[in-house]
């Protein structure tokens with residue numbers, strides 16, 4: 001793993017009423033990676049981000065950002081972090097450009113109108129620069145939140161559900177923007193309910209539920225480790241019974257005797273190879289087939305499986 005930009009150890013947050021929103025979370029994020037935190041409502045995603053951004057005080061555990069313990073260095077670290085919050089929490093009567101320029105100043109960065117112009121243009125906000133934020137559409141308001149978070153050129157950017165409730169066009173724009181930020185060396189941590197988003201964007205994925213980080217892995221290994229392959233082989237003529245050389249595979253025959261269904265490769269990533277072996281075995285057994293449909297489980301299947309398991 002390359003240089004860590006964020007190291008969270010044994011982080012626990014118990015809210016005043018006694019509710020444990022984070023439970024011994026350990027997480028290391030490398031510089032330059034895009035990390036997606038997936039979890040159902042109330043899993044603790046926003047609390048985790050809040051703890052790193054100084055909005056939530058941890059009950060126990062340590063957070064190191066840029067190599068320094070946050071407990072002593074919170075302010076200097078915060079100036080290198082950008083946060084796009086879930087909720088619109090901005091000065092609605094301000095014109096766009098002024099609000100974004102103000103965000104830059106807030107972190108002690110010298111004023112840089114050219115940089116603000118660049119950010120506004122990259123988010124298609126330049127034409128709206130003199131509009132009051134309250135007059136913008138919901139999608140445009142969200143772009144303003146992103147512009148504000150980028151205004152001080154953060155090295156680590158948190159996006160809390162950046163595309164919840166936005167249209168497809170904005171979602172694609174957002175993905176492109178995140179791609180560009182990655183190219184510029186910015187580390188991005190995003191939370192999302194959209195597995196598609198994690199699949200598209202992230203290098204690694206963490207799954208959180210009930211305040212516990214259930215697993216963290218890169219996408220491909222997660223899919224190989226927890227994924228499975230399904231295949232439907234349509235036979236040319238119905239079979240009454242499977243010969244033993246076929247029955248040794250994880251297959252079953254449907255009631256018509258025509259659909260041979262394979263489910264296997266669990267956690268090995270070798271399902272496709274086994275389907276290939278199965279087709280060879282069918283040929284050797286003189287069982288003709290007319291079609292094969294094969295599918296691997298998606299990150300979504302894995303996610304749903306993990307969050308639905310009883311804790």
Ligand SMILES: Nc1ncnc2c1ncn2[C@@H]1O[C@H](COP(=O)(O)OP(=O)(O)OP(=O)(O)O)[C@@H](O)[C@H]1O
Pocket residue numbers: 015016017019020021039040041042043044045046047048
């Ligand atoms: N200030 C607070 N006091 C008490 N409980 C809180 C507080 N803030 C959050 N919680 C609780 O902590 C849990 C985790 O909340 P959090 O906002 O981190 O979840 P989330 O994963 O971001 O969910 P969502 O996807 O719905 O935004 C929730 O059950 C929430 O009700």
